[in-house]
Amino acid sequence: MDNFVEGLSEVTCDVLVIGGGTAGPMAALKAKQKNPALNVVLLEKANVKRSGSICMGMDGLNNAVVPGYATPEQYTKEITIANAGIVDQAPVFKYASRCYDIIQELDRFGIRFQKNANGDFDLKKVHHLGTYVLPMPNGDTVKKALYRQIKRERILVSNRFMATRLVTAKDGKIAGAIAVNTRTAEFLVLRAKTVILCMGAAGRLGLPHSGYLFGTYENPTNSGDGYAMAYHAGAALANLECYQINPLIKDYNGPACAYVAGPFGAYTANSEGKRFIESDYWSGQMMQEFYNELQSGKGPVFLKLNHLHADTVGEIEEILHKVERPSRGRFHQARGTDYREKMIEMHISEIGFCSGHSASGVFVDEFARTTVPGLYAAGDMASVPHNYMLGAFTNGAVAGEHAAEVALEIDLPDFDSEFVKAERKRVLAPTRREDGIPPNQLEYKTRRLINDYLQPPKVTARMQIGQARLAEIRDDLETALVAGDAHELMRSLEVSSILDCADMAAHASLFRMESRWGLYHNRVDYPKKDDDNWFCHTLLRKVDGRLVSEKRPIQPYIVPIENEERTAYDRLRVSNQA
Amino acid sequence: MTVCAFPIKPDEEAMPLAFSPTTVPVVVDEAKCIADKGCTVCVEVCPLDVLRISDLTGKAYMKFDECWYCMPCEKDCPTGAVTVNIPYLLR
Amino acid sequence: MTAFDPFEVFGDIEEIGERLNDADAAVRRLAVIDLAETARADVLPHLLTAVADPDATVRLQLAIALSEFDAVEAAAGLARLAADQDLTVAQAAADSLAELKDPAAAESILPLVSHGRAFVRAAGFRGLKALRSRGALGPALAAMRDEDANVRAQALGVVAYLKLEETLPSLIAATLDADATVRSVAVNALSFTSQPAAAAAVTAALDDENWQVRSAAAESLGRIGQTSAVAGLTAGLSDAYWQVRQKCLNALGKLKAQSAVRQISALLTSDMASLRKESAAALGEIADPSSRDTLMAHIGDADPDVRKTVRWALTRLG
Numbered sequence: 001m002d003n004f005v006e007g008l009s010e011v012t013c014d015v016l017v018i019g020g021g022t023a024g025p026m027a028a029l030k031a032k033q034k035n036p037a038l039n040v041v042l043l044e045k046a047n048v049k050r051s052g053s054i055c056m057g058m059d060g061l062n063n064a065v066v067p068g069y070a071t072p073e074q075y076t077k078e079i080t081i082a083n084a085g086i087v088d089q090a091p092v093f094k095y096a097s098r099c100y101d102i103i104q105e106l107d108r109f110g111i112r113f114q115k116n117a118n119g120d121f122d123l124k125k126v127h128h129l130g131t132y133v134l135p136m137p138n139g140d141t142v143k144k145a146l147y148r149q150i151k152r153e154r155i156l157v158s159n160r161f162m163a164t165r166l167v168t169a170k171d172g173k174i175a176g177a178i179a180v181n182t183r184t185a186e187f188l189v190l191r192a193k194t195v196i197l198c199m200g201a202a203g204r205l206g207l208p209h210s211g212y213l214f215g216t217y218e219n220p221t222n223s224g225d226g227y228a229m230a231y232h233a234g235a236a237l238a239n240l241e242c243y244q245i246n247p248l249i250k251d252y253n254g255p256a257c258a259y260v261a262g263p264f265g266a267y268t269a270n271s272e273g274k275r276f277i278e279s280d281y282w283s284g285q286m287m288q289e290f291y292n293e294l295q296s297g298k299g300p301v302f303l304k305l306n307h308l309h310a311d312t313v314g315e316i317e318e319i320l321h322k323v324e325r326p327s328r329g330r331f332h333q334a335r336g337t338d339y340r341e342k343m344i345e346m347h348i349s350e351i352g353f354c355s356g357h358s359a360s361g362v363f364v365d366e367f368a369r370t371t372v373p374g375l376y377a378a379g380d381m382a383s384v385p386h387n388y389m390l391g392a393f394t395n396g397a398v399a400g401e402h403a404a405e406v407a408l409e410i411d412l413p414d415f416d417s418e419f420v421k422a423e424r425k426r427v428l429a430p431t432r433r434e435d436g437i438p439p440n441q442l443e444y445k446t447r448r449l450i451n452d453y454l455q456p457p458k459v460t461a462r463m464q465i466g467q468a469r470l471a472e473i474r475d476d477l478e479t480a481l482v483a484g485d486a487h488e489l490m491r492s493l494e495v496s497s498i499l500d501c502a503d504m505a506a507h508a509s510l511f512r513m514e515s516r517w518g519l520y521h522n523r524v525d526y527p528k529k530d531d532d533n534w535f536c537h538t539l540l541r542k543v544d545g546r547l548v549s550e551k552r553p554i555q556p557y558i559v560p561i562e563n564e565e566r567t568a569y570d571r572l573r574v575s576n577q578a
Numbered sequence: 579m580t581v582c583a584f585p586i587k588p589d590e591e592a593m594p595l596a597f598s599p600t601t602v603p604v605v606v607d608e609a610k611c612i613a614d615k616g617c618t619v620c621v622e623v624c625p626l627d628v629l630r631i632s633d634l635t636g637k638a639y640m641k642f643d644e645c646w647y648c649m650p651c652e653k654d655c656p657t658g659a660v661t662v663n664i665p666y667l668l669r
Numbered sequence: 670m671t672a673f674d675p676f677e678v679f680g681d682i683e684e685i686g687e688r689l690n691d692a693d694a695a696v697r698r699l700a701v702i703d704l705a706e707t708a709r710a711d712v713l714p715h716l717l718t719a720v721a722d723p724d725a726t727v728r729l730q731l732a733i734a735l736s737e738f739d740a741v742e743a744a745a746g747l748a749r750l751a752a753d754q755d756l757t758v759a760q761a762a763a764d765s766l767a768e769l770k771d772p773a774a775a776e777s778i779l780p781l782v783s784h785g786r787a788f789v790r791a792a793g794f795r796g797l798k799a800l801r802s803r804g805a806l807g808p809a810l811a812a813m814r815d816e817d818a819n820v821r822a823q824a825l826g827v828v829a830y831l832k833l834e835e836t837l838p839s840l841i842a843a844t845l846d847a848d849a850t851v852r853s854v855a856v857n858a859l860s861f862t863s864q865p866a867a868a869a870a871v872t873a874a875l876d877d878e879n880w881q882v883r884s885a886a887a888e889s890l891g892r893i894g895q896t897s898a899v900a901g902l903t904a905g906l907s908d909a910y911w912q913v914r915q916k917c918l919n920a921l922g923k924l925k926a927q928s929a930v931r932q933i934s935a936l937l938t939s940d941m942a943s944l945r946k947e948s949a950a951a952l953g954e955i956a957d958p959s960s961r962d963t964l965m966a967h968i969g970d971a972d973p974d975v976r977k978t979v980r981w982a983l984t985r986l987g
Contacts, residue, residue, distance in 0.1 A: 253646075284589075657726075
């Protein structure tokens with residue numbers, strides 16, 4: 001294994017789904033169910049059985065819109081307000097209207113949600129505005145249940161193939177993708193009528209404070225390949241300056257407590273053991289408050305559970321240490337830290353792109369369509385804001401159904417064999433060199449520079465230096481990167497995605513000349529929110545080989561938001577001097 | 579100490595590479611491991627693809643120090659042979 | 670350049686099935702894994718031959734593998750493994766039984782509930798719960814008097830999932846069970862109804878010796894929605910455990926308990942921010958204009974969550 005094998009195969013399909021984590025399997029299932037005669041292929045860099053950010057499961061749904069607890073209108077309003085108004089509501093509303101069906105379907109798949117003694121979903125209220133949290137105390141069943149459905153529907157699964165580029169036809173329509181085997185470097189050409197990108201967040205962008213390349217919040221397989229591929233195919237990417245940054249346990253990549261421990265009475269505290277967060281929702285505003293407290297005399301910041309009953313802490317540990325991040329208990333054990341005894345130090349994560357938590361993603365409409373005809377995107381990499389795991393499932397379903405319909409109506413697009421040749425040459429270049437720089441060193445340096453120059457608070461001159469330094473690394477990548485085996489070739493291709501994303505992060509951040517979304521886009525030299533000039537999306541795309549950003553107006557709201565309501569959220573947050 | 583094997587090219591013209599020993603987070607109990615009977619469960623489920631079966635011992639081992647300590651390898655191992663530790667840099 | 674097949678293949682079922690006869694238990698075990706991996710119903714006859722495998726590790730793998738198949742045949746195999754002499758095997762089979770969704774599986778599971786061993790009886794009821802089988806009701810009601818607490822708890826689960834008014838007397842009786850877990854599930858289970866008798870039984874549970882039962886009772890009363898519970902919940906505001914006080918505050922808010930406004934307000938000065946917050950939230954739910962001054966006095970609370978809730982409550986008062 002890992003030695004280079006010369007090989008090239010071509011397959012043809014109706015619907016190609018790239019990424020077998022959360023959105024991908026659902027997209028493939030729905031496409032197949034819509035029309036069982038369709039040839040649906042699911043391509044995955046790892047193994048669908050345990051791939052993606054939920055490889056070990058998930059501890060709960062953060063945004064379940066369940067009748068009797070919340071309405072699609074209410075949810076759409078709250079997402080609009082939490083995202084500082086920069087929202088096309090149609091996809092958000094569509095998600096909110098559809099997600100309850102998806103929850104029930106997941107329940108039938110055997111994915112276990114918290115239920116009361118009568119077997120009804122047991123939702124929890126976490127913030128002031130609505131009740132959206134549905135815990136999954138046995139959420140380790142997610143991937144297993146999904147994989148079972150994929151197998152039952154006879155969907156063609158291609159594991160350990162990393163997609164490198166999308167292919168478009170002369171008329172601009174999507175025509176397929178090119179992939180390379182991560183253990184042999186064999187080439188796979190996939191011709192398709194429609195392609196759905198479900199490749200997760202760009203979570204390997206910043207370097208974690210520990211310095212460990214793979215200690216990221218997101219599964220490090222989510223190296224932004226989808227963002228890079230969409231960019232090179234000419235698709236527009238939205239609001240990339242709205243980074244993902246999360247509050248985590250210091251040195252450990254597990255999230256803290258808002259949705260899991262919060263309903264039990266735990267909270268985020270400063271060193272005096274006092275609450276300080278004004279914002280209700282995991283948002284850029286909340287991260288700014290977190291950051292401010294970290295930097296203040298009352299810092300650092302802690303997760304506080306030591307006021308809870310030992311039995312309650314046990315119950316929380318049962319969830320936090322068994323599902324989603326099961327190594328967490330081991331981390332605390334090695335440190336000798338116990339939630340019962342004292343508060344646990346927290347910190348903020350490295351930066352990334354992820355619409356699942358913020359709003360930075362490949363631009364999509366309410367049918368999950370990107371700006372490239374026939375190309376769809378869903379999950380963390382698509383621009384539906386704050387859509388989390390349930391959004392990935394729901395929008396994956398939307399994409400799968402729509403792509404299946406379109407695939408019926410069109411012929412297989414033409415395919416440029418010269419492009420395949422050129423891509424093969426590009427991909428294999430690091431395997432042809434005798435001497436140079438291995439991918440791990442190139443990656444470390446790229447990500448260290450991302451931390452030094454691109455993470456907020458953002459400063460214009462600093463980001464410009466960052467751009468220049470990243471350009472030097474790009475030269476190295478194109479002329480000196482060396483891959484000794486197929487595994488290293490995969491890492492080399494990932495570094496290329498990381499570098500593309502870093503360039504996009506810098507470009508998008510420099511374009512929006514205001515501050516918005518709290519810490520996510522805190523530009524120190526443009527410290528104010530500027531609604532007159534910047535109440536809009538920003539779209540970034542590749543034009544003539546270069547990054548180009550433009551403004552895009554926000555689509556008229558379908559759920560109207562009165563001025564009164566727009567400020568209501570702010571007023572709930574306004575601090576009073578104690 | 580379990581040390582991550584660094585892929586040094588065997589041929590003479592290979593580029594000069596350092597050998598930097600690294601203690602790896604994933605440890606396999608060779609007495610329990612049944613990879614020599616045809617099992618590849620841990621290798622298949624690792625999202626980062628860092629585990630391999632050794633040609634020498636026939637047992638699973640961690641080849642690349644690129645671990646997300648996510649634990650499918652440990653959880654899915656049919657014989658309980660795999661243990662995932664927190665990488666030293668984070669401990 | 671050579672072409673290759675990029676798709677996952679699961680191998681030849683007959684060939685894998687042969688490996689189930691190998692002399693080496695590890696090989697047989699891997700064969701079970703490979704067969705289950707296919708998720709194809711036609712592998713079940715092969716797999717089920719392993720129910721009688723002499724090696725416990727093979728049976729254990731089978732007990733895990735059968736959860737991949739939501740089929741009546743899988744249920745029959747699991748029912749047998751749930752009674753396995755090896756406890757690890759039995760536990761895994763019990764877990765897998767609880768994954769089944771096909772109501773037809775009930776028939777295979779039902780015989781377990783009269784097994785001689787309590788573990789097996791409990792596993793049976795646990796498997797029957799999500800199937801919501803009416804046929805299980807009779808045995809479940811009877812087993813709510815089982816000598817084993819876990820069997821009683823699982824049987825109670827079967828009854829509670831059916832949500833039938835006719836089972837109220839049994840559910841109410843379970844609120845007085847000797848085992849705290851059973852009592853806790855029972856008070857939770859009664860929240861599907863608004864019958865006064867249920868409210869009375871759950872209100873009585875506010876005096877349970879176990880704080881978690883009291884806490885569950887308070888939560889349940891909020892959902893039952895009977896104002897007859899207000900007096901009990903108000904008394905609960907002086908419970909020794911703050912967790913119970915918090916749940917009582919929440920329930921009083923849901924019941925719009927105007928008569929408790931004074932006692933609720935008293936908790937606005939609690940040392941615990943969580944209680945101050947819940948108290949403000951309850952006052953906001955009740956929205957009695959007389960609370961305005963009290964709430965105004967706490968608008969500058971030291972805790973941001975309390976301040977937010979006070980502001981929200983004031984908007985509710987108009």
